[in-house]
Amino acid sequence: MSTMTLYVEKNSILHNTAPLTKVLYVMVSIAITYLIPEIAFVLSVAIITLLLLILGKVFRKIVPILGLSIILILSIIIVQGFFHPQNQTILFSIGFVTFYKEGLSYAALLTLRVMNMIMSFGILILTTKHDELVEAMIKKGLSPKIGYVLLSVLQLIPQMRTTMAKITDAQRSRGMETEGSLLVRMKAFFPLIGPVVLNSINITRERAIALEVRGFSSNQKRSFLNISKEYRYQTAIQVILWLTLAAAIVWRILTWLS
């Protein structure tokens, strides 16, 4: 069955790292870039994340994901460059447009943080299988019911996408207009979304019965189908990550105090 995933099947150090270690890396690397607002520091964290992506052999796959946020990044650079409240020093002007030093360096800091955030997420989602991640989380104490919800969404969405194509064709063949003025297009929204909603809620009922029959609400301890992989050095890496976070927090508190 097809699922929605960005996972890239490769063999690298990152693919052989425990999912939860990668989750911890995502959290720590994002948190420290917000705790320590120094441009050189944030840049170095972003470079480390970038190097990790290259190490995981998934660098090329991150580009389209970064592309999705290009509007946000451009908007940060332009708006902060022009309008940052502390703008004083003129850096350069293009025609009547003037960029200021303060605004641009703030924009650079924000942009690096955003890029680091996206790239560190990339490390997690490009090198980790969803089911492995969810299973690891259930073993750590996540409710199996939530685990089911997470995994079933990923299977349901491709299914609904095929339903969507079917419904669009059916309604068009009945003469529904999908192009024209805004009013025409707004009217077309209901015949499109209506059947999908009815259909999916109906299926939900059947799904609930099927789950219930298979002991979904049972309170017994769950066993796992897949044998969990053995990972090495995970504790050491996790301890280093926690220490980095602690150091960043201490740094922040010290700068506040002084």
Place this chain on the structure above:
Amino acid sequence: MSKTSIWTFKLSTAAIALIPAAIGINYLGKLFAGLLKLPLWLDSIGTVLASMLAGPIIGALSGIINNIIYGITVDPISTVYAVTSGAIGLVVGIMAYKGWLKNVKTAIVIGLVVGIVAAIISTPLNITFWGGQTGNIWGDAFYAFLVSHNFPVWLASFGDSFVVDVPDKIATVIISYFIFRGLPNNFNTIFRGSDKIEEL
């Protein structure tokens, strides 16, 4: 049979199975809105419907999980707004329970409240993470306008989220209201409370 409280934590299987469906509907709403080139996102219809059908807890869960899933499959940025989506589900669920789903007018009020709550919650997130902007061209133009007229950043950022969120959420709630009204009555009973499950 006594009426179950809106805060029932013992979630029925049907209600849990509704969450993936709600997230799927969110996703399709966004796709259809894109297909028809509508000037709105309409990407929380599923969350709003789930709250109307199964109450605030399921609604909030749908919202939060929706953004997490979206974050790990399409766009990491959206994970940040999981809190906002959760709040949308919570507000709709509570207001629907309190009887604000009587007619279109009250549904519009729900939409307005949801839009304002969404803007209030998004504002601190936007300021912390991206200095106050949203990445939406109209909203950011408004932000730039306010900041250049010496409004404080938090107010400008709120204005940015406000002009983007409020129209979208009002439209979302109205659409969900009409769909909700069109659903067969037995749908409404399935998802409420755990004592109904044996009637399946």
